[in-house]
Amino acid sequence: xxxxxxxxxxxxSRINVADRRATVTVExxxxxxxxxxxxxxxxxxxxxxxxPYRRNPVSGAAREPYCMMGICFECLIEIDGVANQQGCxxxxxxxxxxxxQRAVQPLRERGEA
Ligand code: FES
Numbered sequence: 478x479x480x481x482x483x484x485x486x487x488x489x490s491r492i493n494v495a496d497r498r499a500t501v502t503v504e505x506x507x508x509x510x511x512x513x514x515x516x517x518x519x520x521x522x523x524x525x526x527x528x529p530y531r532r533n534p535v536s537g538a539a540r541e542p543y544c545m546m547g548i549c550f551e552c553l554i555e556i557d558g559v560a561n562q563q564g565c566x567x568x569x570x571x572x573x574x575x576x577x578q579r580a581v582q583p584l585r586e587r588g589e590a
Pocket of ligand 1: 550
């Protein structure tokens with residue numbers, strides 16, 4: 478269980494077993510969150526609270542990571558100021574700044590302009 482955080486819901490929660498992995502502190506939407514070394518960014522965000530992972534930029538519908546292996550692109554998220562990163566393919570690092578994406582991110586924000 479992540480310290481100081483609510484479980485996302487009964488369907489997605491950390492298995493209650495002794496976890497000896499080191500803790501890693503990151504920032505998710507401006508909030509300090511403690512997770513475990515080796516957690517993916519997608520898992521850390523889903524465990525952090527029960528809000529939607531992201532919103533569809535056209536319809537505004539709530540979206541969640543689906544495949545957790547780099548295929549579906551449902552886990553796009555901003556990491557350290559770089560938009561459209563696949564959260565399921567990145568592991569948390571100390572001090573990482575993670576922000577949920579609420580709309581389409583222009584390429585300029587990815588440092589490609
Ligand atoms: S959850 Fe499918 S690509 Fe990340």
